[in-house]
Amino acid sequence: MPKICTIHYRKLARVFERKGFVLDRQEGDHLIYVRKDIKRPIIIPMYKSIPVFIILNNLKTAGISRQEYLALL
Secondary structure (H helix, E strand, O other), rough: OOOOOOOOOHHHHHHHHOOOEEEEEEEEEEEEEEEOOOOOOOOOOOOEEEEEEHHHHHHHHOOOOOOHHHHOO
């Protein structure tokens, strides 16, 4: 299985939009995505390259597996 590497924030936002998340609001340089069945919002900082630990934390919060994430890219 390929490693998860840093990506641009727009590409990560598209992954969550494909999984049914909706942009709720923007606070400063952070995008906040929500979905009704997920209790915590997904926070995506607007960085050119999102660090891997932020990607993994957001995937865990959303309940998305690594294979599913790689398929959505």
